[in-house]
Amino acid sequence: MITWEAWELLKAKAVDRLPPQMAEMANKSTNPFVQAITDVSSPKAVYMSDKVVLVGDALAGFRPHTVASTSQAAFDVMCLVDWLDGKTDRKEFISSVMQYSRLIQSRGIYIGNRSQFETLDINDYIEDRNLMSTLRKDLVYPEWTKRGLDSM
Numbered sequence: 001m002i003t004w005e006a007w008e009l010l011k012a013k014a015v016d017r018l019p020p021q022m023a024e025m026a027n028k029s030t031n032p033f034v035q036a037i038t039d040v041s042s043p044k045a046v047y048m049s050d051k052v053v054l055v056g057d058a059l060a061g062f063r064p065h066t067v068a069s070t071s072q073a074a075f076d077v078m079c080l081v082d083w084l085d086g087k088t089d090r091k092e093f094i095s096s097v098m099q100y101s102r103l104i105q106s107r108g109i110y111i112g113n114r115s116q117f118e119t120l121d122i123n124d125y126i127e128d129r130n131l132m133s134t135l136r137k138d139l140v141y142p143e144w145t146k147r148g149l150d151s152m
């Protein structure tokens, strides 16, 4: 639970910062709670001689505004099934899920910080939104997302 003072402050901020529909929802809420958002990311996707495989939220928690967490969970599982079915191999599984999680998590932090702590032109926010809407097949993975994968 949050204090009454904090709740009043949040309601005022909602009116100040949010679209009217969301500000109305915030003001009509009777039982507010705080949800901590963390940037948790596992350094590896496989452990214990591959007996433990991390997918979805267990591999990396994305910030909500990425709207990509369920997509990650589905993608990771599809990659895992392909590996188990012999359509791909261990190396491909690891690089697919690790690069995706690293890239999307870092983008979530990047656009989150820009919208939360910077005042930008509206077009920058639209650009950020479009960045998060990039189709997975069109993603280009920077070199840093590949770091250390060969030794996992």
Ligand SMILES: Cc1cc2nc3c(=O)[nH]c(=O)nc-3n(C[C@H](O)[C@H](O)[C@H](O)COP(=O)(O)OP(=O)(O)OC[C@H]3O[C@@H](n4cnc5c(N)ncnc54)[C@H](O)[C@@H]3O)c2cc1C
Pocket: 055, 056, 057, 058, 067, 068, 069, 070, 071, 073
């Ligand atoms: C309020 C809220 C809103 C969200 N909105 C969105 C959204 O709009 N879009 C989006 O993409 N994502 C959203 N997410 C995130 C999304 O729900 C998760 O990223 C997604 O469900 C992760 O899937 P997962 O399979 O990795 O983990 P989970 O869905 O958490 O599945 C893990 C499963 O493991 C089970 N489990 C845990 N411990 C054990 C155990 N010891 N033994 C057996 N089973 C166990 C749990 O019961 C659970 O069923 C939202 C999450 C929350 C909480």
